[in-house]
Amino acid sequence: MTIVRSPLVTEFETTLEAAQGEIARFDSWAALASFACSLDLNPVARSGLPLDDIETPRSVEAIADRPVGVTQAALAVAETGSLLLVEPDPLDRYVSLLTRHLIVAVREEDIVPTLADAFGWLAAQPRAAAYATFVTGPSRTADIERSLTIGVQGPSRLTAAILTERRP
Amino acid sequence: MTSFTTRYRRAAADPHLRGGLLDFQRSWRVSRDGQMARLEERSGKSFDQLRGEFAQTKDDTLARLDDYIAEFREQAEAAGATVVEVETAQDALEYITAICRARGIDLIVKSKSMVSEEIELNHHLEAANIRAIETDLGEWLLQLASERPSHLVMPAIHQRRERVAALLGEELEQEFDPDDIPAMVASARGGLREHFLKAGAGLTGANALIAETGSIMLVTNEGNARLVTSLPKIHFVTAGIEKLIPSWADAQRQLQLLPRSATAQHLSTYTTCITGAQPGKEMHIILLDNGRRSMAADPQIADALRCIRCGACANVCPPYQVVGGHAFGHIYTGAIGLVNTPFHHGPEHAAGPQSLCVSCGACAEVCPVDIPLPEQILQLRSRNAHAPLWERLALQFWARPRWFRLGARLGALASPLLRRLPLPPRHRWRTLPPIPGRTARQRIAARRPQPPIAATEAGERNVSLFLQCLTDTLLPEAADAAARLLEAAGARVYVPPKQHCCGLPAFDAGDWETARRMAKQTITALEEHPGRDIVTPAASCQIAMQRHWPQLLADDPPWRARGEVIARRSYDLAEYLETTARLPDGALAGPPNDADDSYAVHRFCQGSNVMGWDARVERLVARLTGAEPEPLREAATCCGFGGLTSITAPEVGQGILERKLDCVAETDAETLVTNNPGCVLHLRAGAEARRMPHRTQHYAEYLAARLP
Numbered sequence: 001m002t003i004v005r006s007p008l009v010t011e012f013e014t015t016l017e018a019a020q021g022e023i024a025r026f027d028s029w030a031a032l033a034s035f036a037c038s039l040d041l042n043p044v045a046r047s048g049l050p051l052d053d054i055e056t057p058r059s060v061e062a063i064a065d066r067p068v069g070v071t072q073a074a075l076a077v078a079e080t081g082s083l084l085l086v087e088p089d090p091l092d093r094y095v096s097l098l099t100r101h102l103i104v105a106v107r108e109e110d111i112v113p114t115l116a117d118a119f120g121w122l123a124a125q126p127r128a129a130a131y132a133t134f135v136t137g138p139s140r141t142a143d144i145e146r147s148l149t150i151g152v153q154g155p156s157r158l159t160a161a162i163l164t165e166r167r168p
Numbered sequence: 169m170t171s172f173t174t175r176y177r178r179a180a181a182d183p184h185l186r187g188g189l190l191d192f193q194r195s196w197r198v199s200r201d202g203q204m205a206r207l208e209e210r211s212g213k214s215f216d217q218l219r220g221e222f223a224q225t226k227d228d229t230l231a232r233l234d235d236y237i238a239e240f241r242e243q244a245e246a247a248g249a250t251v252v253e254v255e256t257a258q259d260a261l262e263y264i265t266a267i268c269r270a271r272g273i274d275l276i277v278k279s280k281s282m283v284s285e286e287i288e289l290n291h292h293l294e295a296a297n298i299r300a301i302e303t304d305l306g307e308w309l310l311q312l313a314s315e316r317p318s319h320l321v322m323p324a325i326h327q328r329r330e331r332v333a334a335l336l337g338e339e340l341e342q343e344f345d346p347d348d349i350p351a352m353v354a355s356a357r358g359g360l361r362e363h364f365l366k367a368g369a370g371l372t373g374a375n376a377l378i379a380e381t382g383s384i385m386l387v388t389n390e391g392n393a394r395l396v397t398s399l400p401k402i403h404f405v406t407a408g409i410e411k412l413i414p415s416w417a418d419a420q421r422q423l424q425l426l427p428r429s430a431t432a433q434h435l436s437t438y439t440t441c442i443t444g445a446q447p448g449k450e451m452h453i454i455l456l457d458n459g460r461r462s463m464a465a466d467p468q469i470a471d472a473l474r475c476i477r478c479g480a481c482a483n484v485c486p487p488y489q490v491v492g493g494h495a496f497g498h499i500y501t502g503a504i505g506l507v508n509t510p511f512h513h514g515p516e517h518a519a520g521p522q523s524l525c526v527s528c529g530a531c532a533e534v535c536p537v538d539i540p541l542p543e544q545i546l547q548l549r550s551r552n553a554h555a556p557l558w559e560r561l562a563l564q565f566w567a568r569p570r571w572f573r574l575g576a577r578l579g580a581l582a583s584p585l586l587r588r589l590p591l592p593p594r595h596r597w598r599t600l601p602p603i604p605g606r607t608a609r610q611r612i613a614a615r616r617p618q619p620p621i622a623a624t625e626a627g628e629r630n631v632s633l634f635l636q637c638l639t640d641t642l643l644p645e646a647a648d649a650a651a652r653l654l655e656a657a658g659a660r661v662y663v664p665p666k667q668h669c670c671g672l673p674a675f676d677a678g679d680w681e682t683a684r685r686m687a688k689q690t691i692t693a694l695e696e697h698p699g700r701d702i703v704t705p706a707a708s709c710q711i712a713m714q715r716h717w718p719q720l721l722a723d724d725p726p727w728r729a730r731g732e733v734i735a736r737r738s739y740d741l742a743e744y745l746e747t748t749a750r751l752p753d754g755a756l757a758g759p760p761n762d763a764d765d766s767y768a769v770h771r772f773c774q775g776s777n778v779m780g781w782d783a784r785v786e787r788l789v790a791r792l793t794g795a796e797p798e799p800l801r802e803a804a805t806c807c808g809f810g811g812l813t814s815i816t817a818p819e820v821g822q823g824i825l826e827r828k829l830d831c832v833a834e835t836d837a838e839t840l841v842t843n844n845p846g847c848v849l850h851l852r853a854g855a856e857a858r859r860m861p862h863r864t865q866h867y868a869e870y871l872a873a874r875l876p
Contacts, residue, residue, distance in 0.1 A: 015434070019433075019434075019435075019437070060365070060399065064361070079210070080434055080435040081435075082435055082439075088446065088447075090398045090399075090446070093394060093398045094398070097391050097394050097395060097398075098395075115420055115423060115424075115435070116417070116420050119416045119417060119419065119420035120416070120417070122416060122441065123380070123381070123415070123416035123417070126381065126443070129381060129383060129416075129441055129443045130247070130442070130443045130444060130446065131440070131441075131442055131443075131446060132440070132441045133394060133438055133439065133440040133441075134435065134438070134439040134440075135437065135438060136433075136434075136435045136436070136437050136438075136439075137437050138437070139389070139390055139391040139437060139438075140389050140390070140437055141305045141306075141353060141389060141390050142322065142389075142431070143304070143305040143306035143309065143322060143323075143324055144305070144309075144324075144327075144329060144332050144349050144352060144353065145188065145327075145328065145329050145332075145349070146188075146191075146192055146195075146322065146325065147349045149349055149350050149353040151353070151354070151357075152305060152353055152356060152357060152389075152390040152391060152392070153303070153357060153360070153390050153391040153392045153394075153395055154390065154391025154394070154437070154438070155391075
């Protein structure tokens with residue numbers, strides 16, 4: 001079977017990879033969960049995801065520096081390779097910021113063409129706008145002699161996990 | 169803070185600094201241009217359109233600033249934040265300190281905030297026994313070194329890896345291998361973690377304040393701002409009032425320009441938008457004036473409030489590359505720092521850095537909000553000029569045609585001797601120009617007109633040749649060549665006898681009173697022959713007439729109008745040779761007097777950056793000679809002459825010239841041609857001192873050598 005990808009998905013993949021992000025595709029949350037568990041025996045996840053076997057710790061200490069974290073993006077932006085994380089709960093932010101390898105689930109149907117589309121969506125969602133972050137690749141700095149170094153305060157690996165399963 | 173002179177000397181003596189900044193500027197330019205080209209393609213709009221539209225948004229917002237502040241306040245407070253407007257740095261400091269005292273806070277973690285640098289927050293908090301820890305790696309390194317940022321976006325760009333290893337080693341009591349940058353970065357993660365966990369408050373700046381929802385937008389790459397705004401119970405935001413924008417759509421348009429211009433990324437790693445206080449927490453948004461309202465009320469300066477702090481003006485600035493931001497700036501660095509420092513910190517802190525600007529215009533060309541930085545720098549220089557006595561005397565001498573000519577005659581007599589004496593140590597990277605015995609006007613008067621070689625529209629024209637003061641005395645062969653080319657196209661060329669100097673040297677030096685006198689003298693001299701076209705081989709004078717005179721004579725409408733008439737009649741020689749005096753293609757293809765005629769073109773920086781001439785000289789020379797130029801890297805980057813800068817700050821003139829001549833050395837060109845006499849003199853003096861094999865000529869000379 002050939003997999004036909006929409007140009008939007010291809011663009012998203014290309015731009016995120018250009019920002020040192022990685023791409024994986026899963027047809028279900030279960031497949032995504034086993035991918036996370038294959039990377040580390042004890043991954044952590046933000047609350048509210050359909051991942052029964054993955055822990056959702058309730059303190060910063062229990063999340064910080066864990067090898068693998070899983071979160072979900074409200075949408076993704078093809079133009080910039082960005083994942084929009086809506087995180088009113090600080091614990092969700094610790095998962096996306098303090099784990100070493102972050103896996104961000106995003107439904108294929110939630111990839112929008114442009115940053116303007118994403119800003120339009122945000123402007124219309126006051127609750128989402130309370131704490132929203134576009135993540136475009138892993139954390140980085142070039143503060144020492146302009147040498148690009150991946151992974152400072154945030155994750156050093158970022159994988160966008162594209163879920164091909166449609167919303168029920 | 170150490171004095172400007174000390175900072176300048178220290179920077180000028182540091183070859184690693186300029187080497188690192190040169191590599192940075194070059195790689196940034198390539199990446200940024202690539203990003204902008206992709207944005208233009210994607211949006212279907214040119215960079216000028218995109219920046220013009222966003223600049224308009226900023227202008228409209230600033231015109232109704234109080235309305236937008238009120239809207240922002242209402243929305244942010246409805247979302248649980250506290251918004252305070254403060255007038256001075258002191259007010260901001262007192263507010264933050266009072267909240268910390270009231271809440272018993274003794275540790276604040278900060279993400280990068282230029283406003284907090286502007287108000288010198290860390291220093292003040294320390295005096296109040298509150299510890300502030302910078303969590304942006306670059307800012308942290310500065311804090312460990314007790315230094316100030318030397319760049320708006322990459323604050324520690326001046327620090328070398330050995331220094332970083334020593335600073336981190338001392339702080340973390342650990343040995344670091346300077347070449348293992350990832351290990352040093354990783355240690356920052358560990359070293360800062362406990363501070364995040366213990367801090368009672370976090371402080372950020374804001375890249376934008378979105379009025380419609382009372383939201384702040386933060387753009388970072390490390391992720392520290394997200395921790396600063398998540399772990400502690402209190403979030404302080406320090407932001408200038410100019411950061412307001414009306415809507416989310418405007419924020420998105422700012423994001424099209426900001427990361428591309430700052431770090432040449434299409435988007436930074438983290439763009440965070442926060443609306444109001446999060447549950448169980450406090451958010452205090454401190455909106456700072458500190459001179460911004462004075463800027464807004466100043467019609468010549470108000471545009472500078474559009475600034476989105478991308479740092480692009482430093483990334484293309486030739487003097488910045490040579491001395492870095494500690495000399496080229498105060499707390500705000502780069503061209504924008506020369507403009508806003510007088511308003512935020514006082515004119516006394518701006519005068520030294522301002523004296524280093526060479527007015528090349530590269531900053532304005534790349535600014536994503538189209539701020540006329542070079543004009544503003546000159547404007548402020550004119551207001552706060554305190555040039556040394558010798559400079560003021562020299563300008564008075566220059567302003568008087570008779571004194572100037574007498575000086576030139578004496579100089580011609582003394583020139584052979586003077587050229588044999590050693591120059592002062594700070595100037596030994598160049599030679600003194602020889603001063604020919606005969607001026608251009610004498611040469612032109614003494615010879616027969618060049619016979620026309622083709623019929624052009626100039627055959628019916630009378631031309632007043634505006635020589636330029638420097639060209640008349642120091643490069644007479646270039647002015648003569650210009651006259652011969654015009655004559656070859658059939659024009660009758662006259663040299664108006666009373667002409668002297670357009671006023672540019674005094675204008676650049678900030679002595680506008682003298683500059684006005686010189687401009688008026690030139691206007692009068694050129695008005696005597698109203699029917700003639702005015703043509704000049706001196707591109708800088710042409711730009712002075714068209715761009716600087718209106719600024720200079722703004723408060724004197726009758727003279728301004730007379731200047732405009734002269735400017736309308738004036739042409740840069742290269743332009744005239746492509747239009748009215750257009751010789752046929754290949755008209756000068758004949759062999760020159762000597763065998764090799766390979767050439768490269770240095771484009772006068774202002775011609776490209778201010779006038780958009782780009783490859784005008786290349787096209788002209790190639791069309792007339794039939795020979796293409798040798799490619800020259802960074803052809804339009806300043807040569808370092810920069811008016812008086814190369815004399816008052818010789819290390820800057822030297823550093824910029826070295827960069828240029830290194831590019832010239834990469835070519836095989838026998839001749840370096842350029843379109844401005846100042847560049848000819850500067851490039852020639854440096855090449856002679858370096859004993860480089862090529863010769864340096866005005867393009868008129870190069871072309872006229874091929875006349876039959």
